[in-house]
Amino acid sequence: MILQYGQVWQYLPDFLLGALTALWIAGVAFAGGLAIGLAGASALSFGPWALRALVTAYVRFFTYTPQLVQIFFLFFALPEAGIILSPVTAVLIGMTLNAGAYLTEIQRAGFASVPPAELDAAETLGFSRAQTVWYVIAPHVVRALYPALSNHYIIMTLGTSMAAIFGVEELTGRALNANAISFRSVEIFSIVAVIYIALTIIASALLWLVGRWLFRVKAKVF
C-alpha cells in the first residue's frame, strides 16, 4: 500500500469551507460562553448565596462531564421530553453552555485581579453593580485574562470537531464524508490535521495581534 494524495486534493476547497464552519461555530459558542461567564463570575463574586450555589453547581456539572456526552444528552435525550434540536443547534447549545462554565471559572479568577481601591472608587462614584462589572472589572479581566481566553478559544476551535459526530458538516464532518467516498483515510485525515494546525496557528497569531493593538497585552499567546 502506498499513500496516494493525488485522489484527495480535490476535496481541499471543500475542507477549507468546512474550516470556516468550524471557526464560526467556535466563535458563536465562545461569544455566548463569554456572556454566560461574565454573568456567572459576577454572580459568584457579588450574588446571594443561593445564586452562588446555583452557579457553582452549573460550573461543576459542565466542567466535570465530557462535552460530547452533554451534547449526546441534548441531542438524543431531550426529544423524549419533547424538545427536538437540530444537530447544529444541539452542538451550539452544548458548546456554549460548556464554554460558559469554563469561562465563568476563568473570569472569576480575573475578578480577583482587580485592585480593591478601584472597587471602592466605583462605589464612591455611585456606580451600580452592573456598571462596576462593565466599566471597572471587565477591562481588567480582559487584560489579565486575555491569554487564557484566547487559549480557550483555540481549544474550542479544536472542540468543534466533535460536531461531526452529530452530522454537522464542518471540517471533520466533511473529512468523514470524503473518507466514505474515497476510502483514502490516512491521506484525508492527515490533510485535515494539517488544516487544523494551520487554522489554530493563524487564529493564535490573529488573537496575539488583536491583544497587542486593542488591549496592549504583551503576554504571549502561543
Place this chain on the structure above:
Amino acid sequence: MSAWDIIIAEAPRFFTWWNLRFLFIALGNTLIASVAGCAIGYALGFLMATLRLPQLMPIGAVRAAAILWVEIFRRIPFLVLLLLVFFLSQFAKLEAPLWVIAVTAVALRMSALAAENIRGGFETVRPTQWEAALTMNLQPWTVLGRVVLPQSWRVILPPSIVHVLSMVKETSLVSQIGFIEITFAAKMLTQRGFSALLTYGTALVLYFCVSWALASFGRWLERRLTTRRPVSRPAASLLPAP
C-alpha cells in the same frame, strides 16, 4: 409521558445487575485508557520538555523538533488524532486492539500537554541556578535531577491531575471507534431500547463522580504541596538568635 414518568417507568428494568456490571466494566475501561495514556504521555512529555532545554540539548535541530512535536499534537483535535491513529494502524496492517489505539491517541495528546506543563515547572527554577550548578562542574542530567526537579515537581504535579481529569473526559470520543468505555456503553444501552434520558444521564453521573473524585484529590494535593516548607531552606543567619 413526561421525562420523569419515562425514567421512573424504565428504572427498574435499567438498573439490573447485568447492566450495572456492564457499566462498571466500561467505567474501568475509561479509567484504564485515560490513566495508562496519561502515564505514557507524561513520560513522553518529560522527554520533550528536557529535549528543549538548551542546557541539556546542545543540538538546535533536536530542540526545534521537540517544540514542533508539542505544537503539532497540541493543535490537532483529539477526534482527528484518534481517527488518524486508527487508520494509520489499519494502513500499516498492525491489527492493533482498540484499547491500544485508544491509549496511543491519549498518550500522544497528553505528551504535548505534559511537555508544556513540565516546561512551565522547569521555568519556575531561575536560570542562575542552572548556571551555578554547571559552573560547579555538575553533569547537566545531575543538575536536572538534583537541582531543578526537586524544586519544580510541586508546580508540575497539581496541574497533571487536572490533565488526567480532562483525559477522562476526552476518552468519551474513543466511543467513535468502538472501544467500550462509558459513552459507548451508554450508546449500546440506548440502542437496546432504553430511554436516552436514562442511559446518557447515567453516563453523565458516572463521569461526574470520577471527575469529582479526581478534582478533590488534585485540590488536596495542591494544598498539601504548596503549604509545606520550601525545599531550599534560607541560609543560616550570621547574627545570633534573639
